[in-house]
Amino acid sequence: MLDRIVLWIFAALTMLTLACNNDSDTPSFDIPENVNFNEHIAPIVHTNCMPCHRKDGGGPFPLITYKDVAKRGKTVKLVTETKLMPPWPADPTYSTFIGERFLTDEEIATIGTWVDKGTPEGSGAAPSPPHYPTGSMIGEPDLVLPMKDSVLIEGDNTDHFMVIKVPFEIPNDTFIRVIEFVPGNRQLVHHMNGHLINYAPGAKSDVHTGAHVVPDVDESNMNTFKLMELANDDGTYPTLTPSVSNYLPGVSPALYPDGIGGYYMSRKGALLMKNMHYGPTPVSEYDQSSFNIFFAKEPPKRPLREMILGTLGISEIVPPLVIKPEEVLDVYTEFKVPIDISILTINPHMHLIGKTFKAYAVQPDGDTIPLIRINKWDFRWQYFYTFPKMVKIPANSVIRAEGLYDNRAENPNNPYNPPRAIYEPVDRDMRTTDEMFQCIITYLPYQNGDENISLSVPLH
Ligand code: HEC
Missing domain, CATH: 2.60.120 (Jelly Rolls)
Structure with missing residues (x-):
């Protein structure tokens, strides 16, 4: 744990340094003079942090009340400025998903200013935090x-x-x-x-x-x-x-x-x-x-199908996934879809030395449909990203996934020091320290109107 925290802080500081070099580009926001927890910070934290940072939420400590957040002010500022939290590797400027969680630059600046001003609480009462059901998020299971x-x-x-x-x-x-x-x-x-x-x-x-x-x-x-x-x-x-x-x-x-x-x-x-x-x-x-x-009550009318591009999947990786010591390797994999399909979810998968991931479809007329872009791969946060509505991919489009791997010693996520060749083993079992390149897509054969069906069903 300590190692990881040190690594985190190291990564955070590196990114902060980069960010600081860019000062002249930093846009300025209208951050309220009286920035305070009750009015300005609580709503951000309740929406973006509390889903995990609460009892039973999976985060290591609660971030709900003034006390919770103020006592960790400096770290909260650091992890939001460096975009380590909330964890959401997908680039929201490239494509949109259900349940996406990220802070706008203005929200990040608001938190930063609030911490710099000594975490004022504000007068009045904090808004009450949202209610989370205990047990099932759906209802009474059968x-x-x-x-x-x-x-x-x-x-x-x-x-x-x-x-x-x-x-x-x-x-x-x-x-x-x-x-x-x-x-x-x-x-x-x-x-x-x-x-x-x-x-x-x-x-x-x-x-x-x-x-x-x-x-x-x-x-x-x-x-x-x-x-x-x-x-x-x-x-x-x-x-x-x-x-x-x-x-x-x-x-x-x-x-x-x-x-x-x-x-x-x-x-x-x-x-x-x-x-x-x-x-x-x-x-x-x-x-x-x-x-x-x-x-x-009834058999599934339209059971989901899954396609896997890349490792153990339907399309080969070019060049083969063998990353030599000190090498930075670009790979891609492509698959031409024979029929019209509707995509529901996409799940990029790499292991430790993955750096970036991007997937898109190129239609027969040459137009591109963006699917997902991850600018900073994080092995710990591998979501099945669900599109707000199904995405239609017309027959004969090519789905292409691109990945970048960094097998240099200076990559803090490299499991080996000094670096060793890392690849997809065919001769033995796969380990976390080996590599994979997969793009897993759940889809249905296309039906008229699919692109208008919303995939977010309210939970209770
Ligand atoms: C999707 C769940 C999730 C969300 C949302 C989330 N966190 Fe976290 N957070 C975690 C987990 C899990 C950890 C433990 C470290 C890890 O697993 O990466 C963590 C760790 C942290 C840490 C400790 C970092 C360290 O290494 O000391 C801070 C501070 C933090 N989160 C702040 C926030 C803030 C602020 C937000 C909202 C802006 C937020 N988190 C949103 C799950 C989440």
Whole structure:
């Protein structure tokens, strides 16, 4: 933890120095003479910080009241000026997403001035903070599936990656509208991608055998799947529906309008938490997370589809992803879509030495549709970004993703010092210290009017 804080502060200072060199360009804002917490700061903090910085929100301390914020004034100024907080790697000037969270330059300057003036509280009362439901953000679940046992997170101050299965047996096959992930240990659960396994009738006698928790992400899958005994009784593998539930602190579950998305759920199966990422802790702790399942009355009319460009996907990476020591490497991957599609979400994926990421589609007429741009890749904040409305990509457009990797010693995120060649291993299991280049897109075959359907459904 201390290492990370030092690293943060180092990164922050570097950026601050850069920012200062640019002073002449700094626009000036009309910051109120009497800038104070109750009138000016509380609304910014309640909207942009409190979703995570509250009890059960995933942030390390609350940022709600005057006291909470004033006592950390200097750090709050630093992390907002350097744009480390709120964490939102996507560039909001390139494309727009649901739930995006960033501060305007004016808000950042307002916080800075408030801190410089000694964090005045203001007269009167602070606005009351928004209410967050405890438990589900959607409502009363039809079924709750907890992890069988709690998982031990070793107190060794390092990140932990695990694959965890939650087997289930239900009386009848059914349909799911949405699956909500509920972290047990909210301080430590950092991110999670959940997949759904359905066994065909009679294919698997006992879903509960095998390991439930396998430490260390093994993205070549096979070893983990063997240890977990996920295969059917005859040794073949069941169907796996990817990315049915994804979690990051402060992110709401992906609830789509009626008729979009949803899953089939067989009598026997499992939810598989791939890439369960626990943050570092100095003392050993436990987690027992769970899933809230909300049933649907009808089979999914338009089940989501997923395409993966790049590593383990449908398009090759050019040049191949081998980054030599001290090299800065530009790569791209492209895929021509054969039919009209509607894109719902996009999830860029790289590991530690990723620097920038950009994806867009080039239509047959040459026009470009921007999808996402990340100017400063951060391994810790990998969102499934949801577009406000579906984005239509016409047939024969080329979706192109571009990435930049920095394998120099001076890159503070380089896991090796001195640097070593970093690549996608084909000969062994993938580790966090290896690299990947993926652009994961959920989409539907296009239907008339898709581009007008709003994807934000109000939660309770
Ligand atoms: C999406 C969730 C989220 C939001 C929104 C968020 N934070 Fe954080 N914040 C975190 C987490 C998690 C950490 C712990 C460090 C980490 O995991 O990167 C953190 C750490 C911090 C730290 C400590 C940094 C350090 O290393 O000492 C400060 C200060 C902070 N946040 C301030 C803010 C402020 C101010 C806002 C709003 C303008 C904000 N945060 C919004 C999740 C969030």
